[in-house]
Structures are given as C-alpha cells and as structure tokens.
Amino acid sequence: MNEGGNHHEEEHQQAADAGPRVRRAHPPGGALMGGRPAHREAPERDTRSLRPARDSLSGARDLHRATGPPRLTGPEREADHDAPRWRIVGPGDPTRTAQPTQPRRGPRRRMADPVNATDTFRAARDxxxxxxxxxxxxxxxxxxxxxxHFNWALDWFDVIAAGNERTALWIVEEDGSEERFSYAEMAxxxxxxxxxLREQGVRRGDRIVLMLGNRVELWEILLAAMKLGAVVIPATTLLGTADIRDRVERGNARHLVVSPDVAPRLGDLGGEVTRICVGAxxxxxxxxxxxxxGGEHSPDVTPDVTPGFTSEFTPDAPTKASDTLLLYFTSGTTAKPKLVEHTHVSYPVGHLSTMYWIGIQPGDVHLNISSPGWAKHAWSSVFAPWNAEATILVYNYARFDAAxxxxxxxxxxxxxxCAPPTVWRMLIQSDLGELRGSRGSxxxxxxxxxxLNPEVIEQVRRAWGLTIRDGYGQTETTAQIGNGxxxxxxxxxxxxxxxxxxxxxxxxxxxxESDxxxxxxxxxxxxxxxxxxxxxxxxxxDEVKRGGYYHTGDVASRDADGYITYVGRSDDxxxxxxxxxxPFELxxxxxxxxxxxxAAVVPSPDxxxxxxxxxxxxxAKDHEPTAETALSILKYARDHLAPYKRVRRLAFAALPKTISGKIRRVDLRKQEAEARKDPEARPEGEFRYEDFPELRQ
Incomplete structure (x- = not known):
C-alpha cells in the first residue's frame, strides 16, 4: 500500500517504553500446548462490578439518541438488510471461527430506518x-x-465491549512476557x-499531543480522548525537540502525554501546556x-470498592460526527509536514474500507508492523481490527529479527x-517455512x-500459499484502492x-478522465x-481541492478490467x-x-x-561501492528494462529521508540539478552507462 504512513526499518523498531507494567510471562516452551498458548481461565467476577460501566454506557448512548436517529444512505436492497450479526465461538480463542447469528434486536429493520448510530455503523460493517x-x-x-452524531469510542467500542471478556489487545515483548486486555477491560x-484527564483540565475540543510506544496506555488514552471529545495529535517517539515544539505550536496543543524517554527532550515549551508522563x-x-x-491490575483492589476507583464515565454532551478527532502531521517528503484534520467519522467509520481491504473478520488475531504516531498505526492497529471485533496483536522488539x-x-x-515492504524484504531472507503449517491460522x-516488487510476492506465495495483497491510501484518506x-x-x-x-x-x-x-x-x-x-x-x-476534486498527487494507470497500477508521485x-x-518502476x-x-531514481539533466x-x-550488507558493483547493477537494469527506461547514471549514497523513513527525492532532484549547472561537470563517485563498453554488447 502506498500511503502517508511509515515503511522504514527504523520505524518498525517498536522498543518497549519504560514504566512499570504487570506482565504475564510465558516461559519459553513451557506455556504452549499443541503449538498454542495455554488457556488461562479468567477468575469469576462479581457482575455487580460491571453495572456502573453499563449504566454510564446507557447514559452516553441516551445523549447521542437525543438528537434523533441518524440516517443511512445507499442502496436499500432487502437482501442486504439481512446481513448477519456475528458471534465468536469460544471466549478468547483465536483459532475458532466466527459464526454469523441472527440480529438480536427483534424484527428485521430496513437499513434506512436504524435505531441509533451504533446500528447504522453495524449495518454498514456487516x-x-x-x-x-x-x-x-x-x-x-x-x-x-x-x-x-457519532462517537466511535462510546457508540461502537463500549457497545461491543459490554460484558465482553474476549481479548481486544495482546502485547508481546521481545523477552517473552506479555499482557492481554479484554474488550471490557479496555472500556x-x-x-x-x-x-x-478531565480532572487534569482536558475539555472537549482541547488538543493532546500523544507520544507513546506500543503500551496499553496508548490505546486507553486514545479511547479516553475520544470519549471526552478532545482532539488527539499522534506523534512518534523519535521526534527531536524542534519537531515536538513544531507540533505543539502548529497544533495549538494544550496537553502533552509522553513516555519517560521523551520527557528530557522537551525543553521549555512555554505557554500553558499540561505535561503528563506515563511512567517515571x-x-x-x-x-x-x-x-x-490502585486500579484493577494492582493487588488487593476490587473495582467499585477500592476508594477512588471507578469505571463510570458520562460524556458532557453528544459528539457531532463532524467534530475534529485527529490531527496528523504527514511525513513531509517534499516540504514541511502538513497538518491533516480528520473527524469522528472520517477515520473511525472511514476505516471500514481498510477493514475490508485487509480482510479482518470477527475473532481474528491481527498483527500490523508499524509504529505509533503515524497514520498507518491508527489504520491497522486501532480502527480496522476493532471495527471487526478482532484482537490487536503487538510484538515489541528493539531490533527486527525475522525468525x-x-x-x-x-x-x-x-x-x-500487514507489513511494509522493508519487513517483507527481510522476511523472505529468512526461513519462511518456520511459519508454514504451525497452526494453519x-x-x-x-x-x-x-x-511491492513481484519477486517478494512470488517467494511468499511459494512458501505460504498466500498472495500478498497490495493497496493504496494516504494520511489524508483511509484505504482507497486495494486487492480485496x-x-x-x-x-x-x-x-x-x-x-x-x-x-x-x-x-x-x-x-x-483518462486511463x-x-x-x-x-x-x-x-x-x-x-x-x-x-x-x-x-x-x-485549496490547491489539492481544485476543480471539484481532491487531488492525491499520485499518478496511476487503469486497465480494461478496472485494475489500477501505481506510476509515481506527480512531481517524481x-x-x-x-x-x-x-521512478517507481525503475x-x-x-x-x-x-x-x-x-534505490531512488531522479531525472539527471542531459x-x-x-x-x-x-x-x-x-x-546491501557485504557489498562495496566499486565499479564492479556498479557494472553489475547497470547490467541487471539493462536486461530487465526497456531501452528508453535504462538507468544511465548511478551513484552510491545514503538516501535522504523524512523522520518516517520516506525517501526525499525532492532533495536528490535539487542536488542533481545543482551538480549539472556545468554540463561538463561530473559529480564525484558517479558511474555512467557509457563507462562500461561491455554494456553495449
């Protein structure tokens, strides 16, 4: 998928943030039965502890109903109105299959007459x-x-979480320890x-810069901010002081939530910014x-009995579907990062397309390789899997290890x-057979x-019997195009x-309109x-919305069957x-x-x-920037490209990148244009096609 998120190896290193956590350890080899995690029976709970959550949930939904039933547009074919609800067979068992059930709310209703926002959303999802x-x-x-009116955290997540002890979030650490959190627990x-957060002064419409690694607090704070009607500005923990300041100032943030490793980088931000640290x-x-x-993971604590602990929450007002939910800074491949605004509908509901593209179903265990702070993390590690009522699996590691x-x-x-090309390329260099037949899941x-290039796709297909399906989207959108x-x-x-x-x-x-x-x-x-x-x-x-269209800046072609092939950025x-x-083709x-x-290909003035x-x-590792290496690469390109596409010049270099790992071709184009001001000049270390007579044979 070509999108505004991340794909660089540095971004994939999801090191665990500091801070106390209670972990349920799986000793190597000792916690498995028949290749699957040993089942742990959940302790019996006094169901009275769930009542406040249900009562507050009811109150939240009543606020949203007060404005009248929402509408649903689109075809109203009766066959489509009978789409099944879904139930999960076996609590928390990802190996079992999701089965359709009949709707639980009495007689069938036409989709144009839903009872509330939850039913409207569910009808589209189903x-x-x-x-x-x-x-x-x-x-x-x-x-x-x-x-x-729609608040995804209240109108969807809390509804599916009520009394639901299935795993919503499963965090596995490199050392083998892990944590699991049910839907009910996350609610x-x-x-x-x-x-x-309300006690700390967070109010509806306030902006919160959120800089955390893959830890449970990231997901619970995101849900909490939605419930409050606050606006979240996700940011990667890799940012330096200047970048953090830029996000706080341009985002007009009033609150900052970070991990302990980020706090020392902040310096003096000035203004009235509430600083909250998750950890020491x-x-x-x-x-x-x-x-x-003294929350529920602490010893000798019972929810709703321990002083100060409560799971109740009542929103202060209904949330308009058009209210701002997220402000994303893009990775800035051609200029400074752009500030993208999304609403309570555009990302949570919009990611139904992403759920469909990935193919996530109720009861699935979904693993996405991306880092918090980038749009792809929200795509595939928040909204798409929880839209489907699946389990989000996170694997934290300091350095990528395919095995x-x-x-x-x-x-x-x-x-x-779901993984970026960098990960797929590293995976095919390992023994893919380690996964084949392990559980058949x-x-x-x-x-x-x-x-992805075809070679990677073919190697995975041979090893697993599965085809990597590509797709396309941006930070500015959800998944637009894909192989379903x-x-x-x-x-x-x-x-x-x-x-x-x-x-x-x-x-x-x-x-x-053109092909x-x-x-x-x-x-x-x-x-x-x-x-x-x-x-x-x-x-x-105004520029990207000219002429009655949103212009993505990406060029593509469409064949007679409607399949779309990426060509490149319009300015590349x-x-x-x-x-x-x-450039992408080369x-x-x-x-x-x-x-x-x-590799990055740019035009060189001639x-x-x-x-x-x-x-x-x-x-790549163990290769030297010699004339022999250059000849080998140029010969390979000659043999696999049409004559007019041949690479005529080559240089070995570290590629300039954004903080998210995207190559800044704009810098290379400027560098090349500057180097060619003298037509006779030849940049140091450049190899040319004509330098090698054997290429003419």
Missing part, C-alpha cells in the same frame, strides 16, 4: 463482512452511513482515564499512574498480517507503505477502488474517509527523450539486485535527452 469475497458487490452496494480503563515522571510533571489509583517475528506469529495464531497477508480478499490479483497492480471510494484518473494537463492520470476523488460525493483539509495551510488545501514522474518515466527492478538495499534516469543506491 454488509462488508457479508460481501468480503465479492469486491464488486461490496463496492456497488456499500450502504454509506450518514451520521449527524473500563479508558473510562477511568477519561475521568482522570520528572519533577513538575503530572503522573499518569495516578489515574489508576523471532515468525515464531511469535505462529505461537499467537495470527490470522491477518494465517489467512490474509497485505503490503503497506509502497507497492478472494479477488484475482494482477502483478504490480494496487487493485480496484474499495467500498466507499469512486476513484477518477484525471489527465494533469486537460483535467479530463492514466492523477488519482482524484470527487468532492461532490466525498468519501467518508477523506480528510476535512489541511488545518494550517488554506492555500495548500519525468520525461527522458520524450518518454514518460516512472526502482522496483533495481532493488531485485542482491547488492541493492534501497543536453541531448533533456533528462536521463539516475539511480542513487544504498548498498
């Missing part, structure tokens, strides 16, 4: 589950929810967090551990898996970050438009998952000898060479051809 292997039917008949924890808090910081007040990851996937019974595999489950996959193609998205390819010169052009979305019938806009850049917002595509060149060939770890392709190469 429709996609029903048509999970028929992308044409799912896209053509998707009943788009039209919601006036209670987030209620408690919301009450405490520096002097002057508020301690998030006070929110627990260790495969072992955990087998042990935990992962059913759906893995059903869907997806690629995210940028399109059970659909024929064309090599190199991103797939077809996903439910809720009507994709147009517009010629960048004429603006007319090749910029990927655009009509604003007259804007998709649910489309951003509100760029919060602090009105000129840029260039002409050489009047031929249109897609880079996909180059990275197949064993000496190439990463007096005869106007421009020629130049490749900047980051070498």
């Amino acid at each position: 429709f996609l589950l029903k048509h999970r292997s028929d992308q044409e039917a799912a896209t053509a008949g998707f009943p788009r929810p039209a919601l006036d 209670r924890r987030s209620n408690q967090a919301a009450r405490w 808090a520096p002097e002057g910081w508020r301690r998030y551990e006070d929110a627990r007040r 260790a990851l495969l072992a955990q996937m087998a042990r935990c019974g992962v059913t759906t898996f 893995l059903r869907e595999v997806c690629g995210a970050g940028e399109p 489950p059970g659909q024929p996959v064309k090599p190199g193609s991103m797939g077809r438009p996903l439910p809720g998205y009507a994709v147009k390819l517009l010629d960048p010169v004429t603006g007319a 090749e052009g910029e990927i655009c979305l009509a604003l007259a019938d804007a998709p649910l998952g489309l951003m509100v806009g760029y919060r602090d850049d009105e000129a840029l917002d 595509v260039f002409k050489a000898s009047d031929y249109r060149i897609s 880079e996909s060939v180059l990275i197949e060479h064993p000496a190439v770890a990463e 007096p005869l051809r106007l421009a020629v392709p130049k490749a900047f190469i980051a070498l």
Whole structure:
C-alpha cells in the first residue's frame, strides 16, 4: 500500500517504553500446548462490578439518541438488510471461527430506518463482512452511513465491549512476557482515564499531543480522548525537540502525554501546556499512574470498592460526527509536514474500507508492523481490527529479527498480517517455512507503505500459499484502492477502488478522465474517509481541492478490467527523450539486485535527452561501492528494462529521508540539478552507462 504512513526499518523498531507494567510471562516452551498458548481461565467476577460501566454506557448512548436517529444512505436492497450479526465461538480463542447469528434486536429493520448510530455503523460493517469475497458487490452496494452524531469510542467500542471478556489487545515483548486486555477491560480503563484527564483540565475540543510506544496506555488514552471529545495529535517517539515544539505550536496543543524517554527532550515549551508522563515522571510533571489509583491490575483492589476507583464515565454532551478527532502531521517528503484534520467519522467509520481491504473478520488475531504516531498505526492497529471485533496483536522488539517475528506469529495464531515492504524484504531472507503449517491460522497477508516488487510476492506465495495483497491510501484518506480478499490479483497492480471510494484518473494537463492520470476523488460525493483539509495551510488545501476534486498527487494507470497500477508521485514522474518515466518502476527492478538495499531514481539533466534516469543506491550488507558493483547493477537494469527506461547514471549514497523513513527525492532532484549547472561537470563517485563498453554488447 502506498500511503502517508511509515515503511522504514527504523520505524518498525517498536522498543518497549519504560514504566512499570504487570506482565504475564510465558516461559519459553513451557506455556504452549499443541503449538498454542495455554488457556488461562479468567477468575469469576462479581457482575455487580460491571453495572456502573453499563449504566454510564446507557447514559452516553441516551445523549447521542437525543438528537434523533441518524440516517443511512445507499442502496436499500432487502437482501442486504439481512446481513448477519456475528458471534465468536469460544471466549478468547483465536483459532475458532466466527459464526454469523441472527440480529438480536427483534424484527428485521430496513437499513434506512436504524435505531441509533451504533446500528447504522453495524449495518454498514456487516454488509462488508457479508460481501468480503465479492469486491464488486461490496463496492456497488456499500450502504454509506450518514451520521449527524457519532462517537466511535462510546457508540461502537463500549457497545461491543459490554460484558465482553474476549481479548481486544495482546502485547508481546521481545523477552517473552506479555499482557492481554479484554474488550471490557479496555472500556473500563479508558473510562477511568477519561475521568482522570478531565480532572487534569482536558475539555472537549482541547488538543493532546500523544507520544507513546506500543503500551496499553496508548490505546486507553486514545479511547479516553475520544470519549471526552478532545482532539488527539499522534506523534512518534523519535521526534527531536524542534519537531515536538513544531507540533505543539502548529497544533495549538494544550496537553502533552509522553513516555519517560521523551520527557528530557522537551525543553521549555512555554505557554500553558499540561505535561503528563506515563511512567517515571520528572519533577513538575503530572503522573499518569495516578489515574489508576490502585486500579484493577494492582493487588488487593476490587473495582467499585477500592476508594477512588471507578469505571463510570458520562460524556458532557453528544459528539457531532463532524467534530475534529485527529490531527496528523504527514511525513513531509517534499516540504514541511502538513497538518491533516480528520473527524469522528472520517477515520473511525472511514476505516471500514481498510477493514475490508485487509480482510479482518470477527475473532481474528491481527498483527500490523508499524509504529505509533503515524497514520498507518491508527489504520491497522486501532480502527480496522476493532471495527471487526478482532484482537490487536503487538510484538515489541528493539531490533527486527525475522525468525523471532515468525515464531511469535505462529505461537499467537495470527490470522491477518500487514507489513511494509522493508519487513517483507527481510522476511523472505529468512526461513519462511518456520511459519508454514504451525497452526494453519494465517489467512490474509497485505503490503503497506509502497507497492511491492513481484519477486517478494512470488517467494511468499511459494512458501505460504498466500498472495500478498497490495493497496493504496494516504494520511489524508483511509484505504482507497486495494486487492480485496478472494479477488484475482494482477502483478504490480494496487487493485480496484474499495467500498466507499469512486476513484477518477484525471489527465494533469486537460483535467479530463483518462486511463492514466492523477488519482482524484470527487468532492461532490466525498468519501467518508477523506480528510476535512489541511488545518494550517488554506492555500495548500485549496490547491489539492481544485476543480471539484481532491487531488492525491499520485499518478496511476487503469486497465480494461478496472485494475489500477501505481506510476509515481506527480512531481517524481519525468520525461527522458520524450518518454514518460516512472521512478517507481525503475526502482522496483533495481532493488531485485542482491547488492541493492534501497534505490531512488531522479531525472539527471542531459543536453541531448533533456533528462536521463539516475539511480542513487544504498548498498546491501557485504557489498562495496566499486565499479564492479556498479557494472553489475547497470547490467541487471539493462536486461530487465526497456531501452528508453535504462538507468544511465548511478551513484552510491545514503538516501535522504523524512523522520518516517520516506525517501526525499525532492532533495536528490535539487542536488542533481545543482551538480549539472556545468554540463561538463561530473559529480564525484558517479558511474555512467557509457563507462562500461561491455554494456553495449
């Protein structure tokens, strides 16, 4: 998937944050039975402890109902209204199969007359589950929810969490320790967090910069902020002082929630910013551990009996569906990071398309490799799996180890898996057979970050009998285009438009619809998952929304069957000898060479051809930047590319990147243009096609 999130190895290193945690350890080899985790019986609970949560949930829903029933637009075929509810067979057992059940709310209702926001959302979700292997039917008949008021944490998560002891979040550490949290427990924890944050002064509309690693507090605080009606600004823990200051100032943040390793980098932010630390808090910081007040993981504590502990929460008002929920800073591949605004509908509801693309079903165990702070983490480690009522699995590690990851996937019974190309390329260098046949649970595999080259896809298919399905989206949207489950996959193609998205390819010169052009979305019938806009850049917002369309800036082609293939960023595509060149196509060939770890292709000014392709190469381990290596790479490219696409110049270099790991080709283009001001000049270390007579043979 080509999207605005992350795909660099540095981002995938999900080191555990500091701070006290209670862990349930699995001794190596001692906690497994027949290849699956030993089942642990949950202790009996006094059901009275659940009543306050249910009472507060009822009150929250009453507030949302007060504005009248929401609407649902879209086709009203009676067959679609009978889409089944889903139940999970076996509490917390990811190896069992989700089974459809009949609706639990009395007689059948037409989807145009739902009772509340929850039913509206559920009807749309269940429709996609029903048509999970028929992308044409799912896209053509998707009943788009039209919601006036909606709070995903209250109207969806708390509803499915009521009395639900199935695992919602499963965090596994590199040392073998782990934590599991049920849906009911996450609802209670987030209620408690919301009450405490309210006591700290967090109010509806306040903006919170959230900088945490993969720990339970990340998810519970996100849910709590939603319930409060606050606005979350996710940020990676890799940010430096200047970047943090930029996010606080441009995001107009009033509150900052960070882990102990981040706190020393903050310096003097000035202003009235509430500083909260999750873990060992520096002097002057508020301690998030006070929110627990002897919470349910502590010894000798009983919820609703221990003084100060309560799982009740009542919202102060209904949440408008159009209220701002998230502000995301993009990775800034061409300029400073853009500030993307999403609402309580655009991301939570919009990610029904992402759920559909990945193929997540109720009861699944879903593993996504991405780091908090980037949009892909919210896509695939929050909304898509919990929309489906699945388990989110997190594996924290300090340094990527393919064998260790495969072992955990087998042990935990992962059913759906999404990873960026960097991870897939490292996985195929290990023994993929370590996963094959371990539990037979893995059903869907997806690629995210940028399109995968065919060699990787084929190696995984041979080893696992599964095809990595590609897709496309951005920080500004949810998943727009994808190869859905059970659909024929064309090599190199991103797939077809996903439910809720009507994709147009517009010629960048004429603006007319074409078989090749910029990927655009009509604003007259804007998709649910489309951003509100760029919060602090009105000129840029007007630019990307010109002519009645949202312009993604990405160029693609569409074949006769409707499959869309990524060409490149509109500002990356260039002409050489009047031929249109897609850097991605050339880079996909180059990275197949064993000496190439990463590649970036840009136009190099040429007096005869106007421009020629130049490749900047980051070498793989144990390869040297010699003329012999350059010859081998250029020869491989010659043998696998059309003559007009041949790489004519090559340099070995460290590639400039954004903090999220995306290559900044704009820097390479500027560097190359500057180096060519003297047409006779030759940059140091550059190899040229004509340097090697053997290439002409």
